[in-house]
Amino acid sequence: MLMAVLLSGCSEQYLVLDPKGPIGESQRDLIYISAILCAIILIPVLIMTAVIVWKYRENNKEAQYKPKWEHSTKLESIVWGVPTIIIIVLAAFTIKYTFDLEPSKAIASEHEPVTIQVTSLDWKWLFTYPEEGIATVNYLKFPEDVPIRFQLTSDQAMNSFWIPQLGGQIYTMSGMAMTLYLQADEAGEYYGSGANFTGEHFAQMTFTAEAVSGEEYDAWIQEVKSSSQELTMDGYHKLAEKGTSDVQSFSSFPEGLFEQIVTQYLNGSEMPAHHHGGSSEDADSESHGDMEGMEGMETESHEHAGH
Known part of the structure; x- marks a missing residue:
């Protein structure tokens, strides 16, 4: 969000995200898809980081202390399962767009290039x-x-x-x-x-x-x-x-x-x-x-x- 604010003051548009052709549009879509998939991991991690730091701060005497806790199957499934699924989905989109956007692949059109x-x-x-x-x-x-x-x-x-x-x-x-x-x-x-x-x-x-x-x-x-x-x-x-x-x-x-x-x-x-x-x-x-x-x-x- 901060980057978007800073870029809004520039004289040039953020050109990559303002495509005017089919190739540029497909590449923009891939950027959005990748950003959204990464955000599914990144945003919860950032939120949890802030919550954990606040909850377990030194002067919070009410935070529950469990020195012998060592494993949670549910937590492990979430921590490893969600990123794995996202990586698989991201890989599938990347493979598809890689073949679709091969540079020498002709663009379908009724006009001769x-x-x-x-x-x-x-x-x-x-x-x-x-x-x-x-x-x-x-x-x-x-x-x-x-x-x-x-x-x-x-x-x-x-x-x-x-x-x-x-x-x-x-x-x-x-x-x-x-x-x-x-x-x-x-x-x-x-x-x-x-x-x-x-x-x-x-x-x-x-x-x-x-x-x-x-x-x-x-x-x-x-x-x-x-x-x-x-x-x-x-x-x-x-x-x-x-x-x-x-x-x-x-x-x-x-x-x-x-x-x-x-x-x-x-x-x-x-x-x-x-x-x-x-x-x-x-x-x-x-x-x-x-x-x-x-x-x-x-x-x-x-x-x-x-x-």
């Missing part, structure tokens, strides 16, 4: 939209009520991608591609951040995730394509240098960029400093091969992911 590729850099976020052919930095936009399939990796230090109102965090790691499904049930701007300490400017690894209507999303895609510069491979290498960044948008990016980032450390290979996307058969073949390798690593790495 939108794929967004996420790359954590020091100290910024790069978002590439492979289906739309655009990219953004420290800003994310997607349609409301549509599943979003995030593919996540890191070009440098491991980080953790988190939009608290939509779902739990998941790690981004070099040489690995993770998958996370989220969805926003209503339009709005949602706080996003890197939830992992990564050095000097880690606190500035924040971004805005905005859910809009389908029409607004399509209009935004066209606006970015018509008004933003392209992201070249040289531009990406400059962007990947350590440092913070303002919000940026790009009308295009090198084809297969995400796959190249994921596989750049395999067999001592390095990312090419050229190849600006698009039309050569060699580039298409290379990108396809990288994606197959990435999917293999993704399958292997799911056990390390978590909401």
Whole structure:
């Protein structure tokens, strides 16, 4: 209760308990269920502690004294039975929600998911939209009520991608591609951040995730394509240098960029400093091969992911 009072004075909402999507709602429910089950043990213990301390205080001469008392079957049954039952119930809920909230499990919807590729850099976020052919930095936009399939990796230090109102965090790691499904049930701007300490400017690894209507999303895609510069491979290498960044948008990016980032450390290979996307058969073949390798690593790495 004291914590709730203290938090009420903060400018930010207690975001985890104010979910705006199906994944966030399920995680909030699990938090409530866990808290209630734990309270069944904690509250009586706290009450009994206060009562015992008061009743058996030094100056209370009326408290009954039983120096030879040593066992009570009824008391032992309560002390051990109730926590055991609660642990079993809590375990059952945890197992159920663990399978239901597996990060790579698609969200049931009549809409096809939108794929967004996420790359954590020091100290910024790069978002590439492979289906739309655009990219953004420290800003994310997607349609409301549509599943979003995030593919996540890191070009440098491991980080953790988190939009608290939509779902739990998941790690981004070099040489690995993770998958996370989220969805926003209503339009709005949602706080996003890197939830992992990564050095000097880690606190500035924040971004805005905005859910809009389908029409607004399509209009935004066209606006970015018509008004933003392209992201070249040289531009990406400059962007990947350590440092913070303002919000940026790009009308295009090198084809297969995400796959190249994921596989750049395999067999001592390095990312090419050229190849600006698009039309050569060699580039298409290379990108396809990288994606197959990435999917293999993704399958292997799911056990390390978590909401």
